[in-house]
Amino acid sequence: MHDDRSQPPLPSRPSPVPPPSGGAGGERGRWMSLRRRRSSLLLSARANMMRRLLTWLGSGTLLLITSSSAIVVLFIFYFIFRDALPFFQLRGLGEFLTSTGWYPTANPPEFGSLAIIFGSGIVTLGAIVLSVPLGVSAAVCLSDVLPFGARQAVKPVIEILAAIPSVAYGFFALVVFAPVLQDSGGRMLAICTWVIGLPVGALALLIIADLLAARVPVERRGLVRYLTLGSGGALVLIGVYALAQRLAVIEVVSGTNALNVSIILGIMALPTVVSVSEDALQAAGRELREGSYALGATRAETILRVVIPAAGSGILAAVILGVMRAIGETMVVWMASGNAAQVPEPWYNLLEPLRTLTATIAGDMGEADQVTGSARYHVLFAMALILLLISFSCNLASEWIVVRSRKKLGK
Amino acid sequence: MELGTRKLLDRSFTGFGFLSIFLMAASLLVILTPIFVRGFGAFVFQGTVEFRRMQHVLFERGDPDELAAEVAAAAEARAPVYRMLAEFDAELAEMGFLERREYEGPLQELRAALHELFGPAPGVPEPVMPRDKFGQTRWDRAQVKLHEVLYRVEYDYSDPTRMGVPVEVPRADDFAGTSLAQLFPYLQAHAEEMLHPRLTVYLQFLTDESQDAHFFGGIWPEVLGTFYLTLGAMLFALPMGVISAIYLVEYAGQGRMISFLRTCISTLAGVPSIVFALFGLAFFINTLRVTESKSVLAGSLTLAVLVLPTVIRASEEALRSVPGTYKEAALSLGAGKWRAIVSVILPASLPGILTGVVISMGRAAGETAPIIFTAAVSVGKAVDVLQLKFWEAFQQPTPALPWNIYNLATEHEAVDEIRHVQFGMVFTLVVLVLVLNATAIAMRARISKKLKG
Numbered sequence: 115m116h117d118d119r120s121q122p123p124l125p126s127r128p129s130p131v132p133p134p135s136g137g138a139g140g141e142r143g144r145w146m147s148l149r150r151r152r153s154s155l156l157l158s159a160r161a162n163m164m165r166r167l168l169t170w171l172g173s174g175t176l177l178l179i180t181s182s183s184a185i186v187v188l189f190i191f192y193f194i195f196r197d198a199l200p201f202f203q204l205r206g207l208g209e210f211l212t213s214t215g216w217y218p219t220a221n222p223p224e225f226g227s228l229a230i231i232f233g234s235g236i237v238t239l240g241a242i243v244l245s246v247p248l249g250v251s252a253a254v255c256l257s258d259v260l261p262f263g264a265r266q267a268v269k270p271v272i273e274i275l276a277a278i279p280s281v282a283y284g285f286f287a288l289v290v291f292a293p294v295l296q297d298s299g300g301r302m303l304a305i306c307t308w309v310i311g312l313p314v315g316a317l318a319l320l321i322i323a324d325l326l327a328a329r330v331p332v333e334r335r336g337l338v339r340y341l342t343l344g345s346g347g348a349l350v351l352i353g354v355y356a357l358a359q360r361l362a363v364i365e366v367v368s369g370t371n372a373l374n375v376s377i378i379l380g381i382m383a384l385p386t387v388v389s390v391s392e393d394a395l396q397a398a399g400r401e402l403r404e405g406s407y408a409l410g411a412t413r414a415e416t417i418l419r420v421v422i423p424a425a426g427s428g429i430l431a432a433v434i435l436g437v438m439r440a441i442g443e444t445m446v447v448w449m450a451s452g453n454a455a456q457v458p459e460p461w462y463n464l465l466e467p468l469r470t471l472t473a474t475i476a477g478d479m480g481e482a483d484q485v486t487g488s489a490r491y492h493v494l495f496a497m498a499l500i501l502l503l504i505s506f507s508c509n510l511a512s513e514w515i516v517v518r519s520r521k522k523l524g525k
Numbered sequence: 526m527e528l529g530t531r532k533l534l535d536r537s538f539t540g541f542g543f544l545s546i547f548l549m550a551a552s553l554l555v556i557l558t559p560i561f562v563r564g565f566g567a568f569v570f571q572g573t574v575e576f577r578r579m580q581h582v583l584f585e586r587g588d589p590d591e592l593a594a595e596v597a598a599a600a601e602a603r604a605p606v607y608r609m610l611a612e613f614d615a616e617l618a619e620m621g622f623l624e625r626r627e628y629e630g631p632l633q634e635l636r637a638a639l640h641e642l643f644g645p646a647p648g649v650p651e652p653v654m655p656r657d658k659f660g661q662t663r664w665d666r667a668q669v670k671l672h673e674v675l676y677r678v679e680y681d682y683s684d685p686t687r688m689g690v691p692v693e694v695p696r697a698d699d700f701a702g703t704s705l706a707q708l709f710p711y712l713q714a715h716a717e718e719m720l721h722p723r724l725t726v727y728l729q730f731l732t733d734e735s736q737d738a739h740f741f742g743g744i745w746p747e748v749l750g751t752f753y754l755t756l757g758a759m760l761f762a763l764p765m766g767v768i769s770a771i772y773l774v775e776y777a778g779q780g781r782m783i784s785f786l787r788t789c790i791s792t793l794a795g796v797p798s799i800v801f802a803l804f805g806l807a808f809f810i811n812t813l814r815v816t817e818s819k820s821v822l823a824g825s826l827t828l829a830v831l832v833l834p835t836v837i838r839a840s841e842e843a844l845r846s847v848p849g850t851y852k853e854a855a856l857s858l859g860a861g862k863w864r865a866i867v868s869v870i871l872p873a874s875l876p877g878i879l880t881g882v883v884i885s886m887g888r889a890a891g892e893t894a895p896i897i898f899t900a901a902v903s904v905g906k907a908v909d910v911l912q913l914k915f916w917e918a919f920q921q922p923t924p925a926l927p928w929n930i931y932n933l934a935t936e937h938e939a940v941d942e943i944r945h946v947q948f949g950m951v952f953t954l955v956v957l958v959l960v961l962n963a964t965a966i967a968m969r970a971r972i973s974k975k976l977k978g
Contacts, residue, residue, distance in 0.1 A: 172863065173776050180769040180777075183837065184789035186830050190796060193807040248545040255542030270966060271550050277884075277962045278955060279891025280798075281927040282560065285934055285951050289944070290559045317537055324526045381552050388549070412531055414538035442797025444894040445927075449935060472799045472894070479803075479898055495807075498800045509795040513788065 191502065198499040201225075201492035210496060216455035216469075218478065218490045225493045229457045231500065233372070233468035234441055237451065240376025240464060241383050241440040246433055248380075249387030253432075254417055256388070257395040258403075276385035280445040287378045287450035292369030299366035299373075299465065304358040311357065315350035319343060366465055370452040373464040378446050383436040390435055394428020395421060427519035431512040438508045441472075442501060448473040471497045557955070564952020567945045571664030572725030574599045575644060579659045583736050584729075595721060600647070602718040605711060606639070607646055613705040631699040634677065642670040643719065655737040662741070663945065664722035671716055675709055730949055738904065739933060739946045746906055747950060750821070750923035751890050751957075754900060757825025757919060758832060758889040763882055765829075766836025767871075770878075773837070774844040775866055794834035798894040801831050805899040819922040824900020831895055832885040839881020843874040846976070876972045880965045887961040891954060893927035901928035903936070926954045 201210075205225055213226025256265050295302070323342040327335040398421050406416040422429065452467020455474075459466070475494045526534075574595050580586045613632070617625055636646075644660035645652055652658055661667035677696055680689035697709040712719075733743030769790075777783045805827030809815050815822050847870050855865035871878075893901075902922040933947045934940065 169863075173772075176768060176772040176776060179765055180772040181786060182765060183769060183793055183833055184786050186833070187789040187793050187796075189808060190793075190800065190804045193804055193812070194800065197803075197807055248548060251538075251542045252545040252549055255539070255546050259539055259542055260546075268546055268550075271553055273962060273966065274959065275549065275553055277887055277891075277958050278556070279893070279927055279958055281891065281893045281930050282951050282955050283556070285930055285947065286556050286560065288934055289947070313537070317534065320530055320533065321526070324530045328526070381556070384549055384552075412535035414535040415531070417538070438795050438797075442795075442799070444797070444799040445931060449931060472797060475799050475803065476894060476897055479806075495803060498803045501797050502800050505795045505797055505800075506792055509792050510788075513791060 194495055194498050194502055197492055197495035199492075201489055201496045204489045204492070210493070214455075214457055218493065219481075223489065225489060227471075227474075227493070227497065229455050230469050230471055230474050230497070232457050232461075233451070233455075234470040234472070236458075236461070236464070236468070237372055237375050237379060237447060237470055238437055238440040240372065241379035242433065242436055244377060244380030245383040245387050245436055245440075249384050249432070249436070250391050250422075250429060252384075253388050253392040253395055254422075257392050258413065258417060258421070272385045272388055275381065280382065280443060281449075283378050283382055284445040284449035287374055287446055288370065291378070292374055292450060294369070295371070295374055296366050296369030299369070300362050300364040303364065304362035307354060307358040307361055311350070311354035315354060316347075319346040319350060322346065364465065368452055368467055370450045371465050371467050372451065372458070375447050375451045376464060378450065379440045379443055382443065382446070383439045386439050387432045387436045390432035391425070391429045394425040394432065397428060398425040427515045427522075431515050434508050434512040434515075438505050442505060444472040444476050448476050453477060471501055560948065560951050560955055563945070563948040564955075566665075567949025567952065568728060568730050569724070569726050570945070571722040572727070573660070573662055573664055573667055573720040573722050575660040575720065576662035576725060578644075579655075579662055579741055582658070583655065583741060584733065586729075599719055599721055602715055603643060606643075606708060606719075609705060609708045609711070610636070610646075613700075613703060616704055628700070628703070631677075631696065632705075635674065635696060638670070638674040642667060642674055656740040659741070661720070664720065666942070666945075667716070667720050667722070671712065674712060731953065734906070735904075738937065739929075739943050740939075744926070744929075744946070744950055744953065746924045747926045747929045748953065750901075750905075750925040751927070751954070753821045753915075753918050753923060754824050754828060754896060754925055755886050755890045757821055758828035759882065759886055761826060761829035762832050762836050762885065762889075766833055766881075767840045767878060769833075769837045770840030770844055771866060771871075774841055775862070775870075790834050790837055793830070794838075798831060798892055801827055801895040802898050804830070805895060810899065816920055819898070819900050819902065820920050821900055821923050822919045824896040824923075824925075825919070827895045827899045828889045828892060831892060832889050835885045835888060836881055839884065840874070840878045843877025843881065844870060846877060847873045876968055880968045880972070883961050883965040883968070887958040887965075890961070891927055891958050893931060896925055896928055901925050903929060903932040926950055926957075930954065 210225055210227050211231075212228060213224065214229040214232075215224040215226040216229060217224040256268060260268070319342070323339045323346070326342050327339045330338050402420055402424055403416055406420040407413075411419070447470045451470060451473060453469050453473055454467040455469045456466070458464075458468060475497055478490070479494055481490075577587055577592055578596060581589065581592050617628060617632075620628075640646065640657070640660075642660055644658060661670050675696060676693040677699075678691050679694050681692045682689045684690075695709070697706055700706050700708075730743040731748060732745050734745055736742035773783070773786070777786075805823060809823040809826050810818065815826065851869050851873055852865055855869040856862070860868070900922055902924060905922060905924050930947060930950045933943060933950070937943060
């Protein structure tokens with residue numbers, strides 16, 4: 115640190131007198147008069163020490179204020195843990211993590227949270243399945259395909275999606291989306307099957323036909339291709355048709371279900387996934403892409419085989435951040451998940467209502483509040499502890515990934 | 526693979542990228558459109574004569590003479606309805622006991638439905654609840670209620686494998702062959718004369734107190750509560766965030782302590798908002814006892830902790846973006862480090878810091894979970910801004926926009942009746958957050974222009 119004179123002349127009015135170093139004996143009187151006018155120009159040994167002390171104190175105060183965020187984190191862990199501990203003392207860990215019977219008000223009460231933990235997991239999984247492919251491909255489009263101007267136009271869309279309050283998403287899910295899903299959920303699913311199934315099936319067929327054709331002699335390639343395309347095309351059509359017919363007759367009992375929440379959470383996680391993975395893709399560098407293009411690869415091949423593997427850790431970090439956003443979300447799941455503490459039958463049936471950790475905490479605290487000290491109150495803190503541990507480990511993981519990839523890039 | 530296939534795959538890959546961007550924009554549009562359209566309907570709508578009567582009685586607005594004339598005209602149009610009911614009562618008195626019993630139930634239902642549509646019938650003692658004193662104030666709701674007067678819903682259980690299917694039965698069928706049968710065509714034909722729908726601009730929706738659990742009036746307590754919570758959160762978060770950022774950028778080295786601090790800050794950013802709520806309850810209210818129970822102060826502190834990482838990161842970025850030459854120039858003129866920071870670096874980075882602050886304000890205004898246990902109540906009066914009793918305002922619990930959106934949409938006793946209020950609240954909140962974010966985007970654009978030269 116350089117020598118700190120904290121009361122210098124203002125930059126706009128530089129003083130013609132150079133600051134002396136300590137009290138010079140003979141000219142003391144003159145300096146004293148100056149000192150009266152502008153004490154800051156003079157530093158006695160004592161004043162100097164005071165100043166150092168002050169600087170030290172000042173930066174100490176700054177450090178103290180800065181570390182308040184660390185203190186807050188520790189406090190959060192401490193307070194959640196302190197109120198979660200009595201639950202484990204009262205009821206043990208076994209029932210909490212293995213039973214699906216959630217009857218906190220029954221006599222005797224049951225606190226099996228497996229169904230609720232499962233609910234959080236399946237909703238998060240649904241959100242990730244939706245947001246990661248869309249988000250990563252949008253990020254690819256933003257970083258590699260779109261010109262600069264168009265990118266600037268898309269940025270506000272991402273920012274607005276990220277800025278809309280979660281309660282507005284929840285309100286939309288409950289009031290607008292749930293009735294639509296309830297009335298025509300089966301038809302929507304069937305249409306989605308057609309829209310997704312046909313192009314994906316067609317592309318997969320083309321690849322398979324090409325790969326098969328490459329294995330036979332040149333003169334029979336055309337025949338093999340057409341045979342594969344013809345028979346496979348019929349298969350794909352029949353498959354998609356059968357699936358769509360099965361989905362179309364499904365009657366959605368309630369619009370507030372896991373599918374609704376997964377879709378909305380997926381939309382909410384999109385901005386995080388897009389912006390973090392776009393950063394990662396940009397960081398992968400131009401040379402990699404140019405090298406790949408020079409070898410004759412198409413853009414898709416370049417991105418899929420070169421850029422995405424190089425940016426893999428960044429994209430993984432994006433996925434983790436998306437998971438954190440989805441698992442910690444409260445309002446949407448509280449309003450639109452149906453709040454039924456059950457494992458759907460079969461487990462992947464997203465059209466059943468379910469319940470998540472966050473919604474349970476938000477919903478049950480109001481009733482448990484008055485009976486502070488009961489297992490019912492403390493079980494909510496135990497759930498918060500789970501959430502906290504998940505988000506903490508996700509955070510550490512994403513940080514570790516970023517640090518590792520930085521080391522790798524920097525060598 | 527063949528070149529054609531590779532090209533096709535490349536095209537479809539690009540197409541998928543465009544499709545996902547399109548889907549992203551489309552979902553934004555799909556979410557915002559109903560909120561904007563129906564939220565706008567809370568401010569501009571077809572108001573009936575009952576709306577103007579309600580405004581006059583509850584808020585003392587409008588010209589009394591004009592209103593009296595309008596009410597009289599509506600009453601005149603409604604008079605045949607009540608006359609027909611009275612005639613039917615007389616007819617009923619002459620009927621035999623069994624026949625009478627058959628009509629009594631449907632008649633009671635009809636009267637209740639008419640009361641909801643038009644308000645209390647003439648001659649009936651004034652009801653206590655404000656919601657019972659007036660008919661439908663909005664033409665769109667009045668049409669729904671009119672439909673309920675004309676039809677009743679029955680459930681068809683004829684197919685035992687399915688749930689009951691609702692079937693609408695005209696009420697006219699219940700009274701077929703009696704004098705009351707002519708009531709229904711009359712109602713259908715003269716609805717407009719009885720209710721006088723007129724385009725109404727109700728901007729006071731924003732600044733009116735709510736009346737009778739949001740049946741009438743506006744959302745001022747919620748708006749004010751959100752304002753206080755956001756203000757309080759920034760009051761705590763801004764100084765702490767900026768100072769932390771200054772320390773991290775200008776003073777901190779590379780030590781273990783600092784990397785631990787940084788990990789803590791990013792952990793704080795990742796903590797789920799509901800955990801903040803529990804922390805606020807356990808720490809600020811149950812341990813520190815800043816107030817006895819829920820209060821704006823406790824909610825603000827919780828929100829401040831929530832937005833702190835955002836403020837720190839934005840300020841850090843802003844401080845780092847100040848060119849190093851600024852600092853060097855200040856130091857070369859003899860300024861001390863602290864002086865250089867306060868008088869040169871901080872002013873230069875101020876727009877960037879403000880951008881982060883504005884975004885954090887949007888976040889604090891929209892967060893619901895942290896204030897559930899620390900600040901929000903569903904009904905309450907906020908202390909008026911004009912009285913400037915800020916300390917008093919900070920010590921009491923408050924309704925707030927995000928919490929009341931949840932509360933009205935899920936827990937209110939008549940969720941469907943007050944959809945317009947819910948949409949109005951969501952609209953207000955979203956517009957508030959979007960305006961804050963647009964400000965931030967505009968500020969950032971200006972800064973980047975300035976930095977480019």
